[in-house]
Amino acid sequence: MKKRDDVYAYLYGGNVYINLTNRCCNNCEFCLRNTGDGVGGSVLWLNREPTAEETVAAAGKLITPETKEMVFCGYGEPTYRVDEMVEVAKFAHSKGLKTRLNTNGLGSRINGCDITDKLVGNIDTVSVSLNEANAQAYDRVCHSIYGADAFEEMKKFAAACSAKGINTVMSVVDIIGEDAVKECEKIAKKCGAKLRVRRYEKKW
Numbered sequence: 001m002k003k004r005d006d007v008y009a010y011l012y013g014g015n016v017y018i019n020l021t022n023r024c025c026n027n028c029e030f031c032l033r034n035t036g037d038g039v040g041g042s043v044l045w046l047n048r049e050p051t052a053e054e055t056v057a058a059a060g061k062l063i064t065p066e067t068k069e070m071v072f073c074g075y076g077e078p079t080y081r082v083d084e085m086v087e088v089a090k091f092a093h094s095k096g097l098k099t100r101l102n103t104n105g106l107g108s109r110i111n112g113c114d115i116t117d118k119l120v121g122n123i124d125t126v127s128v129s130l131n132e133a134n135a136q137a138y139d140r141v142c143h144s145i146y147g148a149d150a151f152e153e154m155k156k157f158a159a160a161c162s163a164k165g166i167n168t169v170m171s172v173v174d175i176i177g178e179d180a181v182k183e184c185e186k187i188a189k190k191c192g193a194k195l196r197v198r199r200y201e202k203k204w
């Protein structure tokens with residue numbers, strides 16, 4: 001049986017999404033990976049992580065004059081591949097696209113060093129999943145391998161991105177409740193980030 005081809009780039013909502021890795025240090029209760037194989041008809045499990053060149057080749061085929069943004073999202077945490085992501089982001093900018101990183105905010109911990117300098121000038125918007133209003137609640141939902149440290153690490157990352165001039169957004173879903181959302185507003189403000197509150201939509 002022919003092995004299916006890996007999807008390194010795919011279209012979603014008119015943007016080009018990049019799938020560099022399936023690795024993740026969290027195991028969130030709500031992760032799409034627990035309930036499916038991909039997004040919008042694309043199977044996103046990888047047989048092998050792509051090189052930057054392979055990713056650029058795949059992404060390049062999807063860009064049209066209407067494409068506005070390239071999003072590093074993946075079926076995993078993109079910052080495991082920070083160097084490749086930066087290479088692909090440079091390509092996106094050369095094509096006139098904006099770049100966005102959707103992240104759990106643990107990239108500096110994953111890489112064992114502050115990666116935010118690498119993002120400056122290459123990633124226009126960083127969207128960090130805040131998810132919850134405190135470390136205990138975060139751990140209950142996200143089950144990070146970094147345990148109780150993860151929440152602080154994530155906030156530190158968002159604050160560093162914001163301090164370095166990157167448009168930084170922290171996101172939560174309204175299912176956490178009004179009080180928690182209010183607390184998250186304070187956290188985002190303290191990190192110098194905007195808060196995006198998404199409406200809960202049951203998908204399964």
Ligand code: SF4
Pocket residue numbers: 024025026027028030031032033075076077103104
């Ligand atoms: S951080 Fe993202 S990829 Fe990782 S488990 Fe959570 S939802 Fe899934």
